[in-house]
Amino acid sequence: MKITVDEEKCCGAGQCVLIAPEVFDQRDDDGIVVLLEAEPAAEHQDVVRESASVCPAAAIHLDEKA
Amino acid sequence: MNTPQHVLVVGASAAGLSTAEALRRKGFDGRLTLVGAESELPYDRPPLSKQVLSGAWDTTRAQLRPKEALDALAAEFVLGDPAVELDADGRRVRTASGLRVTADAIVIATGLKARELPDQAGMSGVHVIRTVGDAVRLRSALLKTERVVVVGDGVLGAETASTARSMGLEVCLVGPQPAPMTEQLGPLVADHLADLHRRHGVCLHSGVLLEGLVSRDGAVTGVRLSDGEDLPADVVVAAVGGLPATDWLADSGLRLDDGIVCDEHCRAAEGVWAVGDVARWHHQGLGRLLRLENRTNASEQALAVAADILGENRPYLPVPYFWTDQFDVKLQAYGLPSADSQAQIVEGDPGESRFVVRHNGPRGPMGVLGWKMPRQARLHRASIVDQYTRPPEPATP
Structure with a gap:
């Protein structure tokens, strides 16, 4: 799995960090998403999918085939 | 309830689409139908008053998912055809064009109409x-x-x-x-x-x-x-403001009172759920009915409803959350304010226009607000979670 994030779409809601803190963080100044693991380990992939679905700005894209 | 063969989602905006996605992600491989009043592919509403209005984004950028992602859901989308009638007992919906859809589980996600x-x-x-x-x-x-x-x-x-x-x-x-x-x-x-x-x-x-x-x-x-x-x-x-889009449910037998009244699992009737702006469910942590009109609830409640349809049987106990962007300020608001709470600055400095405020109520902290401090506000959210997720202790007889 490969994650890409759209920083311009990101609204800094931080929902992804609440769900998958191992994979996502937020910038200190404006809350925009910081991708910690672009290719998450297998045990984190379920919560990453949940983060992508819950993201209120639809700013997380997953390539499941990568 | 057994896992349904066919789930019908009425409403194809954030709450409805998220429900469909969550069902598939959780392994539901039955038939899935989404009926939406609007003819556009599902799009997001928060950008409408900001990026779409300002012209920073064209309207396609507000789409919730690219076409390929919608195709991958293997769902049948009936768009531009609003539902006009529900038979809750028969779990049947009729649309404006005369289409009749019967399903084992019906999720109502029809949102609001602008007042x-x-x-x-x-x-x-x-x-x-x-x-x-x-x-x-x-x-x-x-x-x-x-x-x-x-x-x-x-x-x-x-x-x-x-x-x-x-x-x-x-x-x-x-x-x-x-x-x-x-x-x-x-x-x-x-x-x-x-x-x-x-x-x-x-x-x-x-x-x-x-x-x-x-x-x-x-x-x-x-x-x-x-x-x-x-x-x-x-x-x-x-x-x-908006009014819950429930006029089409007048003869459905569902209880309508400022939205669709649901139990703690967001169930409105046997085999019928409500999700998003239209759902007024029993929040067990608060011990009362609650209806939230915000984008984050649409997704979170959708997860809860999908899980309940598939038999996970957990109450929906969110910490309410919304954000707003105005001029150069990002505001994050966790929890619900109450008239009797006291505001306390817990981080930053209002004089420097970056701060986090906590609202302390009689039972403890009930809300956290961040002003240009989204990350710090999220960290302070932890201080209010218990107030929402811990069901009130039963009264002793």
Whole structure:
């Protein structure tokens, strides 16, 4: 799995960090998403999918085939 | 209940689409149908009053998912065909075009309709913002005018005023509260918001009601306020809230009272769930019915409903959360404010325009608000989680 994030779409809601803190963080100044693991380990992939679905700005894209 | 063979989701916006996605992610491989009133592919509403209105994004950028992702859901989308009738016992929905769909599980995600001003029908120059079409029409009107009055001082009104002012228009924001969004933010933060708007040149008329619209030859020319003042305008935006879209459910047998009344699992009846802005469910942590009109709830409640349909049987106990972007400020609001809570600065400095406020109620901290501190606000959220997720102790007999 490969994650890409759209920083311009990101609204800094931080929902992804609440769900998958191992994979996502937020910038200190404006809350925009910081991708910690672009290719998450297998045990984190379920919560990453949940983060992508819950993201209120639809700013997380997953390539499941990568 | 056994896992259903066919799930019908009525409403194809954030809540409905998220429910469908969550069902598939959790392994549901039965038939999935989404019926939506609007003909566009599912799109997101928060950008309508910001990026779409300002023109920073074209409307396709507000789409929730690319076409390929929707195709990958293996769901049948019936768009531009609103549901007009539900038979809850028979789990059957009829649409405006006459289509009848029967399913084992029905999820209602029909959202809100924009409330209109009493005398706006048939008057040109008066706009609401609920759909992408509304936002595009308002944008083209704003490009041809210089003066706009925004009626309504909730989040939509305040965001619209911010966007219109940033487009260079003369903007008045009118509302009944002492400062915009006082109800959602509490007085301390709402006063900061009022200052922000004033500093950027928005003319605020707070604590006043709308007496009526003023028009000439069917076109709006301004508004009259309860304090006797007249504000001239070429465009008036009615941001006076929404009404749950439940008129089509009048004969359904569902309990309707400011939304669809649901139990703690968001169940409205056997085999019928409600999700998103339209759902008023029993929040067990708060011990009362709650209906949330925000984007984050649409997704979170969708997860809960999908899980319940598949038999996970857990109550839905969210910490309410919304954000808003106005001018250069990002505001995050966790929890619910209450009239009897005290505001305490827990991080940053209001004088430097970056701070986090906690609202402490009689039972403990109930809300956290971040002003240009999204990350820190999220970290402080932990201090209020218990108030929402711990069911109240049963009364001892």
